[in-house]
Amino acid sequence: MTIGVRRRMGVEERRQQLIGVALELFSQRSPDEVSIDEIASAAGISRPLVYHYFPGKLSLYEAALKRASEDLAERFVEPQEGPLGVRLLRVMRRFFDFVDDHGPGFSALMRGGPAVGSSRTNALVDSVRQAAYVQVLAHLGVQDPPARLELVVRSWISLVESTALIWLDGRRIPRQELEAQLVNDFVALTAVSAARDDEMGALLRRVLREEPADGPFADLAARLGSLAS
Amino acid sequence: MTIGVRRRMGVEERRQQLIGVALELFSQRSPDEVSIDEIASAAGISRPLVYHYFPGKLSLYEAALKRASEDLAERFVEPQEGPLGVRLLRVMRRFFDFVDDHGPGFSALMRGGPAVGSSRTNALVDSVRQAAYVQVLAHLGVQDPPARLELVVRSWISLVESTALIWLDGRRIPRQELEAQLVNDFVALTAVSAARDDEMGALLRRVLREEPADGPFADLAARLGSLAS
Known part of the structure; x- marks a missing residue:
């Protein structure tokens, strides 16, 4: 247990975390109503950092939808x-x-x-x-x-x-x-x-x-x- | 019977004619593949004249779809x-x-x-x-x-x-x-x-x-x- 040490995520890990956060938000409301600011805030990172991983809301939406599609297909x-x-x-x-x-x-x-x-x-x-x-x-x-x-x-x-x-x-x-x-x-x-x-x-x-x-x-x-x- | 006199259509009549021509073309191929040039040519008028009646392909597509929807609903x-x-x-x-x-x-x-x-x-x-x-x-x-x-x-x-x-x-x-x-x-x-x-x-x-x-x-x-x- 280390206190006060904030672990840095790798690129892929951060992308996956963002996809998970976005999927949660896109599931609960129409994608129209979900902003990048909200996704950044829910993920605990800055808005520019979101854009570092995904060029825009559509690409993040598509990544979230891809994860949901794979989940659904498996069912x-x-x-x-x-x-x-x-x-x-x-x-x-x-x-x-x-x-x-x-x-x-x-x-x-x-x-x-x-x-x-x-x-x-x-x-x-x-x-x-x-x-x-x-x-x-x-x-x-x-x-x-x-x-x-x-x-x-x-x-x-x-x-x-x-x-x-x-x-x-x-x-x-x-x-x-x-x-x-x-x-x-x-x-x-x-x-x-x-x-x-x-x-x-x-x-x-x-x-x-x-x-x-x-x-x-x-x-x-x-x-x-x-x-x- | 008059020969050589080309009857001019009124505005609404011309719009309805264009909608009919567009519906025919949009029915036979994906709307992606139909150009305004083609619609103009099929209607026998110039491309700028099409734009005089409809601001763009989408508005003409929507007008054609509206007519098709009314037809279908009646069936x-x-x-x-x-x-x-x-x-x-x-x-x-x-x-x-x-x-x-x-x-x-x-x-x-x-x-x-x-x-x-x-x-x-x-x-x-x-x-x-x-x-x-x-x-x-x-x-x-x-x-x-x-x-x-x-x-x-x-x-x-x-x-x-x-x-x-x-x-x-x-x-x-x-x-x-x-x-x-x-x-x-x-x-x-x-x-x-x-x-x-x-x-x-x-x-x-x-x-x-x-x-x-x-x-x-x-x-x-x-x-x-x-x-x-």
């Missing part, structure tokens, strides 16, 4: 064992944890706009979508997806995004309900496609065969059956 | 009679006609980016989403939607958008199939929500009661029933 990684419904539910929980932690920044980014929309930020958002897509295909055990499966998986990922955005706007529905709902939505969208396409039908039957009789999918099928009759 | 208007499935299918057909006509411009806009993303363009996109939302609620006969219904309708609208964008990327699935699929997706998403919520259950039963026994929803329910068993 879709899940051991490939056990029923699909349970795996997807764990992924949805981690996704909503992320959305909960980064609410205002997530909304500002996904709703777009001049401060947050650039070709680089769009590329980062797309990289997360692509990572999620690859993970879902891996869980389905499919390497070369037919067009209808690609459509279902990609459009479900967009449904996950929009559901999270609507949830953030007032949080009027418990997130646990939405996590389970999105897992069931995945099966429902697959089933609609499977109703008209044999390849999708075979995939759906394979997925459902591995589901436990007391699992969420069986429960949904029973409830839908009683609604339909 | 969601549909007489409130007959089964819901048939109404929604007609709306989906008109929506895909629009997407077909404006493909590259629609993709560029919805995928965002510096040339097309501004707070005004975002507001126009949101106004179309809102118009679609209001129309769907009117077809459901609901004035003051509970949170779960709002979520299902808004997230379905986002599913419609993402399905159209994925379709445009290669057109590997016939659009007629996707139009019918999206109508069934609406019922499927409602059903997933209804499986856990009595209010949504009552709404779903009311909708299904009005559907014909040989209609698309009954067909879907039968196919899902056989898949589930």
Whole structure:
């Protein structure tokens, strides 16, 4: 323990610290509303020193978004064992944890706009979508997806995004309900496609065969059956 | 019939003509790639004259987008009679006609980016989403939607958008199939929500009661029933 000795950070360590501080601020308010002065103050350094590491707010925002994107993409990684419904539910929980932690920044980014929309930020958002897509295909055990499966998986990922955005706007529905709902939505969208396409039908039957009789999918099928009759 | 007399257009008429010419060009290629010179040439006037009516490309783009937004919003208007499935299918057909006509411009806009993303363009996109939302609620006969219904309708609208964008990327699935699929997706998403919520259950039963026994929803329910068993 040394007292009164202020440790000097190396360049990369300081950059990483600034990215962490900026991500925290950009998560809690729209990036429009966060100033370099505030970031400097939160990091305990001077404004010119911030500019020494990052040429401007946009480059710091992009670095923070890159870190958040990598974090989010990792949340879709899940051991490939056990029923699909349970795996997807764990992924949805981690996704909503992320959305909960980064609410205002997530909304500002996904709703777009001049401060947050650039070709680089769009590329980062797309990289997360692509990572999620690859993970879902891996869980389905499919390497070369037919067009209808690609459509279902990609459009479900967009449904996950929009559901999270609507949830953030007032949080009027418990997130646990939405996590389970999105897992069931995945099966429902697959089933609609499977109703008209044999390849999708075979995939759906394979997925459902591995589901436990007391699992969420069986429960949904029973409830839908009683609604339909 | 007068020959050799070139009729002069009034200011508003000329503006409307320019908007039409620009919309055609912005629909067929990404707005990034369309120049004022090209618009001037397609309209048969000089470049300085274009600037006389519109201060720059962005303002002309926004005017074209406004016209396209109004056109698109109108396509969601549909007489409130007959089964819901048939109404929604007609709306989906008109929506895909629009997407077909404006493909590259629609993709560029919805995928965002510096040339097309501004707070005004975002507001126009949101106004179309809102118009679609209001129309769907009117077809459901609901004035003051509970949170779960709002979520299902808004997230379905986002599913419609993402399905159209994925379709445009290669057109590997016939659009007629996707139009019918999206109508069934609406019922499927409602059903997933209804499986856990009595209010949504009552709404779903009311909708299904009005559907014909040989209609698309009954067909879907039968196919899902056989898949589930």
